[in-house]
Amino acid sequence: MKFCFDEHPAHFGALFGYCDHQVHKLMGRMLKRYDVSPMQCRTLMFLHDAEGSVNQKTLERHLMIKPSTVNGIVDRLEEKGLVYRTVSATDGRCRILALTEEGQRFHDDFQTVLHQVNERLERGFTQEEKAQFTAFLLRAGRNLTDEEEEA
Template sequence: MPEDPPRPDLDHVARIQKEWARERPDVDVRPQGVIGRLHRVGMHLTDSILEVYAKHGLGEGEFDVLAALRRAGHPYERVPGELAAHTMVTTGAISKRVDRLERAGLVARRVDENDSRSRVVALTEKGRALIDAAFTEHMENEKELLDGLTEQQTAQLEELLTTWLARFEG
């Protein structure tokens, strides 16, 4: 029997669900409707976000470190352990990121006044200017990414995702 042509009113995930429902009617494919679409939306969001970072000569890791330093407030510095906690990566990963940022003149390391065995990482003026510009464009981009939703839908989605994320990170 020939296969039905794809229906234009079905999105990619719905077409996959329809095929699985036909091939495996014994398996409930409804969760794929949420997870599959969330995965696809995530890929689109990631591509768009990384594009903004790249415009500023940054990767995601470098953006995260600069943003964590900027959020610290004046004098825009943190010890590597704090950076790791605020960016959710290991101190080893932080060290590599800080090395790249330091070579670019965006951060500087200095000895911690309270512990001469420890280093403090601080934003340079160049780093602060860059993260301020990149963050502004990043927020404009995120606003555009949500433009297809109403304010109410955005609020509902945020509430649902907050509840769901707490299940994993609670």
Template sequence: MESTRPQAVQLDAQPGHAIRRLHQISVGIFHQETEDLNVTPVQYAILQTVRDQPGCDQRTLAGRIALDTSTTAGVVDRLEARGLLRRRVSPEDRRVRLLALTPAGELLLAQTLPGMERTQERILEPLNPEQRQQFMALLLQLVTENNDLSRAPGKRPR
């Protein structure tokens, strides 16, 4: 009797699995490189984005880092409680809170940058310079072309 079960696809041959594994590796390296700073990759992304776009609101921030608004709000709450971010009421709309780094947030971001840069280097270390360029171009193409399929699509500034 023949089996009617579909033929299995090798897990390691599936791009989604490889992307998930690379994300795990990326986060692991980030934590190794920044372990004494008590910062996560998402916290780093928020601090960097607020520094680059001071006065942005949480909804704009969430779109810039492609994170859902409720998760973004929780991370912002924790960063504010640590004294790294501050919120102020928007003069145009009192329901909107505008974000800015505090001096402590600026300091933490400056301390995190070298570890973040080492993380990026370690992730790409197995590739030669040409492969790195190709990998990043293809990766960004996949992210851009599939952006609308995300539960939290990224929104780049116009």
């Protein structure tokens, strides 16, 4: 199958956007049976890896999204019975997030989905190419971070 980028090379930003869209679409299809979105999955995985509770600000920084967006994600996960939110005992303004038993139950399935997506993404690359690609992506990310901090 030919893609529009095959004949007309695009800017890096367009290529990153295209790959991000394809990953998001694939993850969405694979997560559909669990009734969670890719961002909800990322949230659940982060909370699981934190091995306990996490304050909402930490989650905002990890996901690199606005507090209102995190609120929406957490609201939906709470409605599904996958996370619960409490008020911090030391700071009433701070919300603490943790997985419910139901939220923890899906961890292995989500790990499998993420592994399968990554396998698809890496298909056809040698170990050396994967290492180079990783270095290039990290460099591009740092380039954008540096520019953002200067502005």
